[in-house]
Amino acid sequence: MNNCRKCRSMFVEAIYGELTSDQQERFNSHLESCPKCAEEFGRMKSSTEIMNKRVRTEPEPHYWEGYWDHLAERMERKENQVPNFSALWQRFKENFYFEPRLTYRLAGAVALLVIGIFIGKLYFAGGSSTDFQPGITEQNLKISAEQTAVKVRADRYIERSKVLLLGMINFDTETEDAYALNLPYQKRISQNLVQEAVVLKNELNNPAYEQLRGLVSDLEVILLQIANLESELDLDGIEMVKSGVDRRGILLKINLEEMKEVCIKNLDNNLKDNFKQEI
Amino acid sequence: MKEEQVLVERARRGEMFAFRELVERYKKKIYYLAYDLTGNHHDAEDMSQEVFIKAFRSLKNFRGDAKLSSWLYRITVNTAISQQRKKSVSQMQLQASFEEEGRNEVQFSGGETTQNPEKCAEAGLMQQHIEKALQKLSPREKSIFVLRHYNDLPLKKIADILKINLGTVKSMLFRAIQKLRKELAFYKQEFL
Numbered sequence: 001m002n003n004c005r006k007c008r009s010m011f012v013e014a015i016y017g018e019l020t021s022d023q024q025e026r027f028n029s030h031l032e033s034c035p036k037c038a039e040e041f042g043r044m045k046s047s048t049e050i051m052n053k054r055v056r057t058e059p060e061p062h063y064w065e066g067y068w069d070h071l072a073e074r075m076e077r078k079e080n081q082v083p084n085f086s087a088l089w090q091r092f093k094e095n096f097y098f099e100p101r102l103t104y105r106l107a108g109a110v111a112l113l114v115i116g117i118f119i120g121k122l123y124f125a126g127g128s129s130t131d132f133q134p135g136i137t138e139q140n141l142k143i144s145a146e147q148t149a150v151k152v153r154a155d156r157y158i159e160r161s162k163v164l165l166l167g168m169i170n171f172d173t174e175t176e177d178a179y180a181l182n183l184p185y186q187k188r189i190s191q192n193l194v195q196e197a198v199v200l201k202n203e204l205n206n207p208a209y210e211q212l213r214g215l216v217s218d219l220e221v222i223l224l225q226i227a228n229l230e231s232e233l234d235l236d237g238i239e240m241v242k243s244g245v246d247r248r249g250i251l252l253k254i255n256l257e258e259m260k261e262v263c264i265k266n267l268d269n270n271l272k273d274n275f276k277q278e279i
Numbered sequence: 280m281k282e283e284q285v286l287v288e289r290a291r292r293g294e295m296f297a298f299r300e301l302v303e304r305y306k307k308k309i310y311y312l313a314y315d316l317t318g319n320h321h322d323a324e325d326m327s328q329e330v331f332i333k334a335f336r337s338l339k340n341f342r343g344d345a346k347l348s349s350w351l352y353r354i355t356v357n358t359a360i361s362q363q364r365k366k367s368v369s370q371m372q373l374q375a376s377f378e379e380e381g382r383n384e385v386q387f388s389g390g391e392t393t394q395n396p397e398k399c400a401e402a403g404l405m406q407q408h409i410e411k412a413l414q415k416l417s418p419r420e421k422s423i424f425v426l427r428h429y430n431d432l433p434l435k436k437i438a439d440i441l442k443i444n445l446g447t448v449k450s451m452l453f454r455a456i457q458k459l460r461k462e463l464a465f466y467k468q469e470f471l
Contacts, residue, residue, distance in 0.1 A: 012452045016427060018434060047460035051428060053402075054409045056314055059324075067306050068299055071328050078332060235454065 004030075007037045015045055108252055115256065119263055150203045154212055155261065157200055161193055161219045162254050168226065169242055169251070181238075183229060190226040197223065215253050222250060283347055291338045298338075302331055305351055308430075312352060315425035316359040318410050326362065330355045349440045352426070356441065360418040405466075412462035420455040423448055 007030045013019045014027055031038040164186060171181050197220035204213040222244050229237040245251060283304075289297035309330055314323035333354050334341075341350055413421060419441075426432045426440070434452070438445045 008453075009449070012449045012456070013434065015456070016434070043460055044456050047456055047463055048428065050405075050463050050466050051409060051412075051459060053405060054429075055402075055406060056311065056429075057320060059310075059320060064306070068302055071302060071331055072295075072299075074328055075332055075335065 004034060004037050007031070007034065008040070011041055011044055014041065015048055104246060108255075111252055112255060115259060119259065123263075123266065147206050147209075150200070151209065151212070154200055154204060154209070154216060155257075157193065157196055158215065158219070158254055158257060160189075161223065162251070164189055164193070164226070165222065165245055165250065168238060169245060171238065183238075187227050187229060190223040193223045194220055194227055211253075212257060215250070215257060218248050218250050218253065222248070284343060287338065287341065287343070287347060290335070291341075298335055301347070305348065306331075308348065309351055309355055312355050312425065312430055313359070315429045316355070316421060318413065322362075326355070326358055330358055333358065345439075349436070352430075352432075352440045353442075356422040356426070359422065363418045408463060408466075412459050415462055416455050416458055420451050420458070423451050424455040424459075427452060 007027060010019060010023060010027050014024070019027060031041060167181070168186065197216050200216050201213055201220070204216065222241060225237070225241050225244060229241075283301075286297045286300050290301055306327065310323055310327040313326040313330070314320065317323050317326060330351060334351060341347070413424075416424060422441070423437055426437045427434065432440070434448050435445060438448045441448070
């Protein structure tokens with residue numbers, strides 16, 4: 001065995017005696033030639049030996065005698081229970097707690113649907129573009145060319161951050177190989193994005209960009225967390241980043257920002273069409 | 280095995296006697312797995328009963344190609360994961376501390392009076408540390424660890440029970456042991 005990584009992948013089976021005799025032989029010979037692997041294996045084995053000292057508190061013998069009676073009683077109680085709204089809600093919640101990602105996706109989908117309906121009404125309800133409430137849009141039209149350039153940069157910044165975050169959010173720490181994520185590369189990109197965020201925040205000083213500025217700040221915090229992850233196998237850190245993204249609703253905010261951008265473009269086009277018609 | 284299949288078939292048709300026979304066969308295994316996953320008698324009792332109720336309700340979905348024990352183990356692990364996610368962290372911590380206090384009282388006043396009280400206290404403290412270390416694992420890591428370490432199931436069987444790859448089982452178990460090593464690092468000189 002010429003590879004420490006291969007040897008480490010056998011640690012678990014070696015601890016529990018599940019290696020074949022051939023594998024065991026190769027494993028032992030590697031440990032003899034590699035003190036680092038031998039030390040690491042020794043430490044892991046020691047931990048499992050400590051766990052052997054755990055004592056289960058045994059229930060009293062009569063507990064087993066009455067087990068069926070208690071179970072039958074409980075089954076009968078459940079059988080007679082009239083299903084009410086709270087019980088159904090509880091069952092629904094149980095199913096969604098079981099798969100929290102599904103809950104987030106559902107919440108995200110509902111939020112997007114509501115926003116879509118709102119925007120649709122805003123655009124298509126009145127028929128004439130003069131019915132629109134320009135508000136921010138007019139302000140948007142007035143902003144200087146310099147601010148527009150900043151906005152374009154901010155959009156690109158958000159797009160790049162989104163790609164990075166999606167890669168991390170979709171990475172399942174429990175089932176996927178951490179090396180596939182290429183964490184050192186992600187950390188490097190995050191460091192660059194954090195530096196860019198500092199400059200962008202200063203430049204996004206137009207009140208119309210207040211929300212955009214907030215989003216850049218949120219992204220900065222998350223990207224800083226990624227930049228500070230310890231190593232390739234900092235799985236707890238990755239989970240922390242993922243929960244931070246969820247907690248701050250960052251992906252939802254990004255989607256909103258993108259939708260707002262589409263709205264503004266459509267509004268511009270409508271205003272131009274109107275202007276042509278009037279001429 | 281054939282006898283068990285007959286019992287399952289009869290229980291599926293609603294014969295309570297057959298279902299009782301199955302419960303009697305597996306109650307200890309399921310209770311101990313639930314105990315390993317929850318860390319206390321009260322929750323283990325509750326969870327093991329919940330598992331049998333779920334099993335009874337879904338016997339019609341049980342295909343004979345898997346072992347009944349594997350199927351019951353899977354229900355137990357899924358129930359534990361679902362319940363653990365439901366509980367808020369603060370609730371869990373509060374409950375764990377109460378349980379630990381209770382358990383210590385039982386252990387200290389139990390049948391170890393002939394031992395040195397200092398050793399007894401030390402052992403009690405170690406039990407606390409071990410339980411705390413187990414609580415630090417993610418629900419899936421803990422399930423895999425207790426199935427392998429305390430219930431002596433081979434890695435391949437665990438993969439079958441949880442319906443995941445053998446490689447995933449190995450890497451999660453590796454990670455679980457690494458976490459436990461970190462949590463129990465201060466014992467290495469003293470006990471080994």
